[in-house]
Amino acid sequence: TLSVITSCLSSQLLGSLSSDEAAPGQKQGPTFKDGRRRVDYVLTYHIQKPQSVRRNTSRFSGSRVLRSLRQTLSLSKSPAMPPPKIDPEIAAQEHRLDYHEDDKRFRQNEFEDNLREMGLELEKDEGNKIPGIGFVKIHAPWNVLCREAEFMKLKMPTRKVYEVKQGSNLVEKINLFIHKVTEPLHPKVESNKPQNVKPLSYPFSREKQHLFDLSDRESFFDSKTRASIVSTRSASVMRITSLLGNGVYTAAYPLHDVGFDNISLLSPQLLYEEWASYSVFYKYQPIGLIRKYFGDKIGLYFAWLGIYTQMLIPAAIVGVIVFLYGCATVDDNIPSMEICDPRNNITMCPMCDRACSYWKLREACGTARASHLFDNPATVFFSIFMALWAAMFMEHWKRRQMRLNYIWDLTGFEEEEDHRRAEYELRVMKKTLKKQHKSTQRLPLNKKYQSKRDTALPYCNSLTPHTSSHLYKSHRQRLRRLLTPLQVSVTFAIVFGVILYRISIRAALHMSSNPSNIRATVKGTAAVINLIVIIIMDEVYGALARWLTLLEIPKTDKSFEERLIFKTFVLKFVNAFTPIVYLAFFRGRLDLFYFPDDLFTTKRDTCAHAGCLMELCIQLCITMLGKQLIQNNLFEIIIPKIKKLIRRRKSDMDSQQQEDYNLTLQRYEKDHFLGPFEGLSPEYMEMIIQFGMVTLFVASFPLAPLFALLNNIIEIRLDAKKFVTELRRPIAARAKDIGIWYNLLRGLSKVAVIVNAFVISFTSDFIPRLVYQYMYSSDGSMHGFVNHTLSYFNVTEFQPGTAPLQPLHLGYEVELCRYKDYREPPWSNTPYDLSKEFWAILACRLAFVIVFQNVVMLMSDFVDWLIPDIPKDISMQIHKEKILMVELFMKEEKGKKRLRENHSNQSPVQPRCRPSSQETSNC
């Protein structure tokens, strides 16, 4: 009985409060001029002056067509606002030049009328302090918010709270203990404390509004939700992105929450102190707060970045240990000892034709010792560890994501509607117009408008251009289907072209240079040059990917984003990893194809004696450090500062004037000066490439996780600062996961297994050492390994003109010199052929690759299978929530039933009231 009465009362109460009122003492932040209605969203536009016309003709004609089509459409739509009835083709041809500004104003008015029609309240502000810019402030009244929340099925907290149990007593105690120990690491934010009660959430519905605590209407929907409701609504009324793209509006953004006294939890000040500051670098991020302020998508990004950074800690520690192990064992390493042994008297063949002479193997002592740092058994362990680490990371993230989904009430939420892209719609509309034109020409005049209406009527606004897209598709689809694989192959062709070009250049350079000069320092400079090329090409490739994706005209925003990300990723990834892959796998091996007859000469671009691993390591080190330093610091810190400076210079004010001026500005005007939010793709991309560096060649560079860790600690705070202080507030986007990035990560960690297998077996000397130890060594030790890897060469067999000019350089005449390869000696039946050892070692290397790849993959899959995707306590709580919800409804049910029985037994006197009440109806 009670529940019905309360709901009756509350709806009566709500009915009387139909417009918004705020308590007079409360400061509500930026409001309309009446001081009451909050500004939820802002659109800006150029106030029309002649100098603001600077769009190109192609866009112009596009917008014209669009506009004329809209006219046609609105013809059949809103009889309240009769548009000029002109045949669009003729009209467009007549007013080719001076229609533009009118067109924009017309579409602005149309859009704003539509918004008002939907119940939103608008206020224009043109006489403000920023010349040339007009603002449209939008306020969503309570009933619009309710309606939209219901349509979007937003899960809102109900009045019902329940106790959250973290597993058994023991688990709970341990959790509490851990939380206490890590107390200083947690940000000082209330929401981060472990909470014992959680409100039950339920998709908002006006029919079930008695479930929700609507006492404080102002804060029931927070500013993030309000803004996202307005932006969703305006996106579905008419494509706001297309209006932005066509210059009808210049920007659209919600406001930062500065100046709200009553909702201090959300103030950016707190975010700034507890998150966007380098002084809290050691702390966890206040993810809940970030999500509350910026929305799920950005919250997920920072949560992901946090988990990644956290997971890097153990990897970095193990990496450092592995490196230290290499340092510690460098003196016990028999092969390098043998090389450095003063009694070692092996004469090596010259490293190049004519100019170089014979040399003593002892000279390679330093390189051999250095190589051991990165080429020891611990490296193999480390790369297996890192493969499993990657699997663990993916699992950990899945669980974390699930937990966040639960805490943020995203469970059961379906992916949001996908908006069609403006460019795609433009094409569709052009096509439709053309088609209509044709059909109207064919049809008799009285059917002309009829046919147009047929096409336009069912979906009269741009919400669903299905009919038109369908027309368009039948014509264009085949071509577009061809285009997609074409684009992919173009991407790959570019990639391969660049690879080949760069490899050839490298090979040419190496062959012409004097190899005796190639020392670590020289290699370092080469790596630096490489780095610069990489950074420049990164920008080029970014633009290229964008261009290629634009050519494709993807249908929806989401598919555009995914395609762009994929292309950018492929190009940038290949760009970053080409030199490394070359060093790891092709250096000194490619020339086999160049000089098949010359096998036993010494022309090849070989690495220093003790393997290519060290060079690879230098290259990786410089690329990683350099890329991070330059791209992070230069691009993300210094360039924005310079931009700001330039902007300030332009405005012709000194800093005092500027500050005074700033003080007079309204919040929405201040926000206008901030940079626009351009999506998370660049941030993610940077991290993914870094993830590649950390996992892909980890076998050759165990310090990579450490470098990544240090970088990320800075990166988090840097990004945080950017989001809080330098960018306009982004529209809160709902998201359950990190989307395509997860797949890219997954792909990378798979590729990493294979790459590491190859690095260990082919780039390092791990397999040859093992094979020697177990197959050839007389006493099972590594003694004699160096000798075993060197083949003999008879100096009388130098090809004419290639013998060294100074054969007596070492002080004695050389008859046989040695070179690093497994070949038959001159005295065998088949001199200089690949020897049996070569094939045996090759077989072992390949076998290792197979075993490593499959074992590690199996272990990763096992880790994947072992760790449940949904944490146990979360799945228990979801279960509990469901049951509580059912219980709640059952109780309500029984209450109603009793009420009904009472009604029918005692008071059959209100027959007019019952039928209209859905709630008390029978069923």
Add this chain to the structure above:
Amino acid sequence: TLSVITSCLSSQLLGSLSSDEAAPGQKQGPTFKDGRRRVDYVLTYHIQKPQSVRRNTSRFSGSRVLRSLRQTLSLSKSPAMPPPKIDPEIAAQEHRLDYHEDDKRFRQNEFEDNLREMGLELEKDEGNKIPGIGFVKIHAPWNVLCREAEFMKLKMPTRKVYEVKQGSNLVEKINLFIHKVTEPLHPKVESNKPQNVKPLSYPFSREKQHLFDLSDRESFFDSKTRASIVSTRSASVMRITSLLGNGVYTAAYPLHDVGFDNISLLSPQLLYEEWASYSVFYKYQPIGLIRKYFGDKIGLYFAWLGIYTQMLIPAAIVGVIVFLYGCATVDDNIPSMEICDPRNNITMCPMCDRACSYWKLREACGTARASHLFDNPATVFFSIFMALWAAMFMEHWKRRQMRLNYIWDLTGFEEEEDHRRAEYELRVMKKTLKKQHKSTQRLPLNKKYQSKRDTALPYCNSLTPHTSSHLYKSHRQRLRRLLTPLQVSVTFAIVFGVILYRISIRAALHMSSNPSNIRATVKGTAAVINLIVIIIMDEVYGALARWLTLLEIPKTDKSFEERLIFKTFVLKFVNAFTPIVYLAFFRGRLDLFYFPDDLFTTKRDTCAHAGCLMELCIQLCITMLGKQLIQNNLFEIIIPKIKKLIRRRKSDMDSQQQEDYNLTLQRYEKDHFLGPFEGLSPEYMEMIIQFGMVTLFVASFPLAPLFALLNNIIEIRLDAKKFVTELRRPIAARAKDIGIWYNLLRGLSKVAVIVNAFVISFTSDFIPRLVYQYMYSSDGSMHGFVNHTLSYFNVTEFQPGTAPLQPLHLGYEVELCRYKDYREPPWSNTPYDLSKEFWAILACRLAFVIVFQNVVMLMSDFVDWLIPDIPKDISMQIHKEKILMVELFMKEEKGKKRLRENHSNQSPVQPRCRPSSQETSNC
């Protein structure tokens, strides 16, 4: 205005029809004795006689504890029915022996009271024609159905229909054309015709009941839905499965729909004619109908089986072509030509010690020619094809599943609640009792009941034993966590033990037998024996898996099922594939480990000259055919028939009497005689093992898909017959996908790639032939290949006692004989060592494995990426549905708004009605 009025009217109307009425002329099938209320669900129980007591003590004590706990619980629950207030411990000890039947009756009554409490209507029937069996017929009245449908969020069709567009005009035309061409292949069922309109579906809600067409209440929820509602409700009130397990009830089933005149579409007769008949074997299955009658889960199984069978057609065709290619090229195959050449004069070493003698290679001619059928380049192509086929199949199924989800309105439906298993609860309760016992002993007496109530009160029925499970967990969890990996390792240990045992047996048999007798016929018998072992072990392993899973006491039904399936799969899979794997990879290679010194003797269990592939093929062929024939025909057809016969014998009636008796039986009594439905696992398992046969060793047996295809055509109809005529109607389970089976399929198709890579490179002679052709052949042809694969053996070097007894068997004295291996000749420096060719070929084989595995995996992933998971037209229609739904609500919204405005402007005279109406409230 209208909508509110109609809803008012309709609810008034519904109010007056609160109990169920049926038009008098309509025959409604099985009803209660009043002839009006339909029987939705039937429970059966033994009418208590002394001879029906045959449960063991452990179960007894379990049920006793359960019962006494229930007493304690109900103590605090339903004051309407006061149970005897006895301390459970004491009571249980007192009535140890003769409490049992009373206990059952008590629990029956308790359960039935609960059902009545929930609003269900029950009718008992003990005086029926089947002695000793009592029936409880359950009927769900309309308001219970409505309530439960709302809780279960069942999507029901609304009044609103919309036009379904199948892509563009062209696509639509093509689809129509295809449909016309395949017309004879479609079953003659109305629902299978392409429909142009589809009703919009929406989760049923009593608040939105104006959306639904409730004019025909009897058929709004079909019999399947009614039964599943009753079963869900009774499962949540008190665990029906636990009651069944404890023998309180003997069976619980819904009724077959025989005798419904008004819903003829669903009659099993139609299913029988158009589906469960061999005469329609070439037709598509009426999936929609199957799902309507049996529910989503069984519908999905048959849809999956259909897709699988359909996909086997192209695979079978290509397989046959590959086989025919082998047949056609057998005469052009140079190696077998060389072997069969009469000029070929190669003397081979004896195949065994002493007894065997030298032989001519010519004798192996037949085997060599036969081997070519399965060992030719086309096989390599075919195994790549099949890997891609498997990827395509998975994709195709995903799309099909998505389409079915859409058609069956399952999109957006969340996985159903997972029920805890009775055994698990029993344990939990025991533990709780023990704990309570302890705590009550410690606590003062007045707190005794208090503490019990604390534990029992919050979740008073078995819906949520969270508190108790939590108590239980803290104690037991660590042990159980240890148990799970232990179980897994036990499973694997058993598997490996059996593998080793069988391999040893095989090896021993082969070594002792006279190898000259090992011909294809002998191998055939060996394969048959193997087959019998496999079939017997299959049953043993099935029981073993069940036992192991029971030991684990999984928490929920779903996890029980998944664990059981996984274990059964591993055991059965290993059982079926051990001999095949042995033949493919270990035969003739294992002995390397047995006789490391004896390498160059001829003791090894080698295959016939031209490779093991043919033997592998014979084994596969016999296993597949035999397994399918015996398990299908014998187990699924003949044994059930025999069982039926025996049952009939027992009942002491001749067939005429039987028929007369049958005619007098009610529907629910007839169904009682049918077999119980025992889940889909055996059906799926059989198919998955078959899928393994088809994909795993396809490189060695290209006819496998054909055999599978033929089998499945029969299998579909066989299963159909079983479901329609021989089993009780299963409870319709909701499911969106085929669950764990999909993962197993995916795993298999991944393993298949690796296995095929190894079969091609190690079992077949493909790689040695290639290597010979490109590295060793003088003229690039295969001439001389046979000679190249044979090594030399000096007969003077036979170990004492191993030389053949009849050295002159061939008519001349042999000095050097040949054997198949790559080893150094006797005259080299290292006689009988593995030669350089061996290592080179090994390296090539391994390289091939790496390349094959990664290329095929990449291609599979590419196929996966290329084909969108959701078919385009379906995603478009889902989009459209969403928009239509929003439009519908917006229209309603506007209607209400106008109504409200009218109300407030014109008629502010009904103030007592408005507040209680949720619908017209403001927001």
